[in-house]
Amino acid sequence: MITFEEHVVRQHPELGAEFGWVLSGLTLASKKIEAQIRSAGLSGVYGAQGSENVQGEAQQKLDVVANDAMMESLGSRAGVAALVSEEDEAPVAFDADGGKYIVIFDPLDGSSNIDVNVNVGTIFSVHRRLADGSLDASILQEGTKQVMGGYVVYGPSTVLVYTAGDGVYGFTLDAASGAFVLTNEAMVMPEQGPYYSVNEANAVTWPEGFQAYVEMLRTGGLGIAYSSRYIGSLVADFHRTLLKGGVFLYPPTKKQPGGKLRLLYEANPLAFIAEQAGGMATTGTDRILEIQPGKIHQRTPFCVGSKREMEALQAAVGGKA
Numbered sequence: 001m002i003t004f005e006e007h008v009v010r011q012h013p014e015l016g017a018e019f020g021w022v023l024s025g026l027t028l029a030s031k032k033i034e035a036q037i038r039s040a041g042l043s044g045v046y047g048a049q050g051s052e053n054v055q056g057e058a059q060q061k062l063d064v065v066a067n068d069a070m071m072e073s074l075g076s077r078a079g080v081a082a083l084v085s086e087e088d089e090a091p092v093a094f095d096a097d098g099g100k101y102i103v104i105f106d107p108l109d110g111s112s113n114i115d116v117n118v119n120v121g122t123i124f125s126v127h128r129r130l131a132d133g134s135l136d137a138s139i140l141q142e143g144t145k146q147v148m149g150g151y152v153v154y155g156p157s158t159v160l161v162y163t164a165g166d167g168v169y170g171f172t173l174d175a176a177s178g179a180f181v182l183t184n185e186a187m188v189m190p191e192q193g194p195y196y197s198v199n200e201a202n203a204v205t206w207p208e209g210f211q212a213y214v215e216m217l218r219t220g221g222l223g224i225a226y227s228s229r230y231i232g233s234l235v236a237d238f239h240r241t242l243l244k245g246g247v248f249l250y251p252p253t254k255k256q257p258g259g260k261l262r263l264l265y266e267a268n269p270l271a272f273i274a275e276q277a278g279g280m281a282t283t284g285t286d287r288i289l290e291i292q293p294g295k296i297h298q299r300t301p302f303c304v305g306s307k308r309e310m311e312a313l314q315a316a317v318g319g320k321a
């Protein structure tokens with residue numbers, strides 16, 4: 001039995017003892033979040049909090065519970081310079097001078113699905129604090145600089161997936177031991193898959209290239225009779241795409257011409273995992289991991305999936321293949 005912490009420390013001794021603390025903070029927080037989700041109906045934490053986050057989105061009670069769990073579990077750890085959350089306007093600095101790592105996260109992804117008992121998750125990205133830069137510069141690094149990208153899906157099983165740049169590994173929370181145990185060694189995304197995943201209600205407001213692309217998938221242009229799947233929890237839609245192949249898209253829309261999903265704590269960690277698994281992640285035209293972030297809550301169009309579907313997308317929307 002190999003646990004998540006043991007796996008990372010064995011594969012990446014260069015990350016140092018402080019990184020072990022970051023890992024134990026991440027697993028502690030996700031176990032707290034999973035326990036709250038499992039008993040949400042009993043403890044009355046379903047529903048809206050009655051407040052908005054910095055992005056003007058209605059916060060759910062569980063968004064706040066999950067954010068508190070991440071802040072408490074990671075903030076007290078040696079090695080953490082700052083935490084950046086979807087739910088907080090500004091970074092929260094802890095050991096800004098001594099801490100080596102910055103953890104950026106979406107504490108609970110898929111909020112709109114919480115009350116109906118559909119899979120939700122936590123997405124995280126870890127950067128090194130730059131020795132000679134400000135905290136802001138350390139936070140606003142390109143996705144290629146990530147030390148680790150990962151997520152936890154709270155589904156029928158609680159599953160953690162991570163990459164630190166040498167492949168993708170999956171772990172399942174073992175209720176008996178309370179540990180995330182290695183269950184998916186060296187995960188590889190199929191080269192082509194049976195599903196496309198997109199909120200088609202927005203189709204009429206997508207740029208033309210995206211409309212033509214989805215129409216091409218629907219009419220057998222890639223030689224497969226696709227099925228559509230859309231959960232509306234990015235983390236769960238991504239997890240399926242990683243395991244089964246295909247493509248997930250959140251194109252620009254009339255309402256959100258710059259895209260909906262957030263670069264630092266949604267797109268970047270998942271793009272890192274996708275590439276490490278043999279897939280691709282772009283805005284349609286540009287590689288996600290090479291975008292220079294300008295602000296912490298920046299949004300981006302996000303397209304991720306198998307090589308075959310992604311190359312066809314690049315061709316349809318005029319990007320670099």
Ligand SMILES: O=P(O)(O)OC[C@H]1O[C@](O)(COP(=O)(O)O)[C@@H](O)[C@@H]1O
Nearest residue numbers: 106108109110111112199232233234
């Ligand atoms: O409802 P839409 O517009 O299809 O958007 C769904 C997307 O929004 C999100 O719920 C946004 O995440 P949060 O719940 O963390 O705000 C993604 O998980 C999902 O992919």
Ligand SMILES: [Mg+2]
Nearest residue numbers: 106108109110
């Ligand atoms: Mg999210």
Ligand SMILES: [Mg+2]
Nearest residue numbers: 086106108109
């Ligand atoms: Mg969220």
